[in-house]
Amino acid sequence: MATMKSLIGLINKIQRACTVLGDHGGEGMSLWEALPTVAVVGGQSSGKSSVLESVVGRDFLPRGSGIVTRRPLVLQLHKTEDGTTEYAEFLHAPRKKFTDFAAVRKEIEDETDRMTGKSKAISNIPIQLSIYSPNVVNLTLIDLPGLTKVAVEGQPESIVADIENMVRSYVEKPNCIILAISPANQDIATSDAIKLAKEVDPTGERTFGVATKLDIMDKGTDCLDVLEGRAYRLQHPWVGIVNRSQADINKRVDMIAARRKEREYFETSPEYGHLASRMGSEYLAKLLSQHLETVIRQKIPSIVALINKSIDEINAELDRIGRPIAVDSGAQLYTILELCRAFDRVFKEHLDGGRPGGDRIYGVFDHQLPAALKKLPFDRHLSTKNVQKVVSEADGYQPHLIAPEQGYRRLIDGSISYFKGPAEATVDAVHFVLKELVRKSISETEELKRFPTLASDIAAAANEALERFRDESRKTVLRLVDMESSYLTVEFFRKLHMEPEKEKPNPRNAPQPNADIYSDSHFRKIGSNVSAYINMVCDTLRISLPKAVVYCQVREAKRSLLNFFYAQVGRKEKEKLGGMLDEDPQLMERRGTLAKRLELYKQARDDIDSVAWK
Numbered sequence: 001m002a003t004m005k006s007l008i009g010l011i012n013k014i015q016r017a018c019t020v021l022g023d024h025g026g027e028g029m030s031l032w033e034a035l036p037t038v039a040v041v042g043g044q045s046s047g048k049s050s051v052l053e054s055v056v057g058r059d060f061l062p063r064g065s066g067i068v069t070r071r072p073l074v075l076q077l078h079k080t081e082d083g084t085t086e087y088a089e090f091l092h093a094p095r096k097k098f099t100d101f102a103a104v105r106k107e108i109e110d111e112t113d114r115m116t117g118k119s120k121a122i123s124n125i126p127i128q129l130s131i132y133s134p135n136v137v138n139l140t141l142i143d144l145p146g147l148t149k150v151a152v153e154g155q156p157e158s159i160v161a162d163i164e165n166m167v168r169s170y171v172e173k174p175n176c177i178i179l180a181i182s183p184a185n186q187d188i189a190t191s192d193a194i195k196l197a198k199e200v201d202p203t204g205e206r207t208f209g210v211a212t213k214l215d216i217m218d219k220g221t222d223c224l225d226v227l228e229g230r231a232y233r234l235q236h237p238w239v240g241i242v243n244r245s246q247a248d249i250n251k252r253v254d255m256i257a258a259r260r261k262e263r264e265y266f267e268t269s270p271e272y273g274h275l276a277s278r279m280g281s282e283y284l285a286k287l288l289s290q291h292l293e294t295v296i297r298q299k300i301p302s303i304v305a306l307i308n309k310s311i312d313e314i315n316a317e318l319d320r321i322g323r324p325i326a327v328d329s330g331a332q333l334y335t336i337l338e339l340c341r342a343f344d345r346v347f348k349e350h351l352d353g354g355r356p357g358g359d360r361i362y363g364v365f366d367h368q369l370p371a372a373l374k375k376l377p378f379d380r381h382l383s384t385k386n387v388q389k390v391v392s393e394a395d396g397y398q399p400h401l402i403a404p405e406q407g408y409r410r411l412i413d414g415s416i417s418y419f420k421g422p423a424e425a426t427v428d429a430v431h432f433v434l435k436e437l438v439r440k441s442i443s444e445t446e447e448l449k450r451f452p453t454l455a456s457d458i459a460a461a462a463n464e465a466l467e468r469f470r471d472e473s474r475k476t477v478l479r480l481v482d483m484e485s486s487y488l489t490v491e492f493f494r495k496l497h498m499e500p501e502k503e504k505p506n507p508r509n510a511p512q513p514n515a516d517i518y519s520d521s522h523f524r525k526i527g528s529n530v531s532a533y534i535n536m537v538c539d540t541l542r543i544s545l546p547k548a549v550v551y552c553q554v555r556e557a558k559r560s561l562l563n564f565f566y567a568q569v570g571r572k573e574k575e576k577l578g579g580m581l582d583e584d585p586q587l588m589e590r591r592g593t594l595a596k597r598l599e600l601y602k603q604a605r606d607d608i609d610s611v612a613w614k
């Protein structure tokens with residue numbers, strides 16, 4: 001008896017835990033579904049409520065016409081010491097003890113409406129009620145809406161199918177013990193309960209047949225064929241019941257009196273007298289309780305296995321979303337720096353390879369820069385006409401005598417300044433690649449996912465650093481371009497001077513210096529010389545600009561992207577550090593839920609351990 005009490009008590013406890021966790025079967029792996037339960041099914045007015053009430057020994061279920069039970073009612077019965085006062089308690093209103101069972105009825109009605117509204121629709125979220133009483137056995141029963149064939153006024157048409165689906169969803173679970181209520185004054189073969197039970201439990205191993213209303217069968221008929229197991233044979237014996245008639249209810253015959261009357265009915269019944277010890281609601285309660293205990297004992301190993309599996313899964317998820325963070329500032333600072341480093345690692349992988357994106361910087365140097373250089377308008381700038389214009393302007397009032405030194409310099413300066421555009425564009429292009437890599441790295445740093453505030457702080461600090469690197473880089477590349485115009489490569493022009501003689505080795509037409517000094521071809525020559533020089537400068541810059549950009553931006557990003565940030569964080573006070581580690585509220589909630597769930601599962605496992613070893 002001690003184990004029986006504790007085993008059922010154990011399942012009650014786990015069941016309550018399930019409800020707290022919002023687990024009432026359905027999706028995925030559910031502990032609820034692993035727990036053996038007794039579900040009461042039957043057609044409308046078959047006597048379900050009456051059976052439940054007489055098992056409990058109390059009137060407490062809503063009454064009325066139409067579909068009264070619209071949410072599953074999980075009824076946990078706890079036997080208490082003789083002489084203690086009876087009370088009821090709802091899981092949705094813990095700590096409130098109901099000693100007035102009329103108030104329990106009212107609360108069931110109100111709580112039903114709370115979920116379904118006044119719509120009279122049904123809901124599959126159970127109401128959980130515990131009754132503590134010396135007059136009950138330890139047992140958990142689930143009262144389900146009565147199977148019906150027609151919707152009543154004010155209820156949606158779909159309710160007939162909805163009820164059947166809900167009831168079916170309970171009774172089709174292999175761990176569900178079916179208490180099939182059939183009124184004996186109607187043909188049991190066509191009883192809704194038996195029809196459904198046959199469907200989901202064809203061998204009848206988990207169905208308990210209950211025949212109600214034996215007292216109002218037609219004169220001359222009896223239910224012996226069924227009760228003695230000749231008709232509608234199930235693995236468990238049928239139990240006959242005599243509940244209070246409507247007249248009894250109206251006369252407020254109390255439960256205890258009703259139980260006594262029922263006992264007397266069977267003891268004195270000419271038909272059922274020989275079965276008296278195996279009939280009636282009290283017997284039914286004991287039978288169910290014993291059976292439930294046996295089933296629970298069988299199921300314990302699989303329940304424990306399921307709990308262990310759940311615990312493992314929760315732990316794995318907690319590891320994934322991260323354990324709670326420390327509160328002391330030293331640990332917080334450490335955490336922040338660790339997270340920064342995690343980000344930095346990801347960012348470097350993008351640059352150095354391992355993650356994609358760094359190659360786009362090379363793309364800038366290899367495609368964008370050369371393409372931009374190629375597009376520079378040197379043709380126009382060094383057209384004969386412009387050369388003539390620039391050279392003439394440079395010469396002032398007296399044209400040059402031998403070589404247009406000033407003109408050359410102006411043409412070269414003018415051309416070189418065109419390089420500033422592509423140089424700056426290269427800096428910007430690399431800047432945007434780096435910025436994008438920061439963005440990507442932030443989102444790819446798993447550890448940062450739970451700290452949106454810190455993630456955006458790091459992103460802001462990194463972008464600020466990139467801006468600084470960009471400024472530095474811009475200055476440097478512009479300087480490189482300026483350097484090209486500040487000192488020209490003399491050798492180039494010296495060589496140039498020798499070339500015409502090599503090119504035209506014709507002694508008769510030997511060039512006469514300055515002979516065609518103001519002609520078109522003279523200016524064309526100057527243009528092509530400058531163009532050749534600019535090509536040389538262009539080759540140099542194509543090679544040196546990437547070096548400058550990498551030096552100033554990429555190398556710095558790798559070396560010191562978060563240096564400023566580290567310094568800032570180091571100066572922050574305790575509260576500010578905590579603020580930086582603010583988490584995504586959803587995540588905190590999830591962690592809270594998981595922690596609670598873990599706690600309940602562990603508790604359930606401990607409880608099972610302590611009972612199973614008794």
Ligand SMILES: Nc1nc2c(ncn2[C@@H]2O[C@H](COP(=O)(O)OP(=O)(O)OP(=O)(O)O)[C@@H](O)[C@H]2O)c(=O)[nH]1
Pocket residue numbers: 042043044045046047048049050051064066067068069145146212213214215216241242243244245246247249
């Ligand atoms: N005489 C007699 N009347 C009974 C018996 N069982 C139930 N009744 C009456 O039958 C009617 C319906 O009983 P309930 O217990 O409310 O049936 P139910 O299946 O819960 O009905 P719904 O909740 O409406 O689906 C009530 O008036 C009861 O008094 C019985 O064994 N004998």
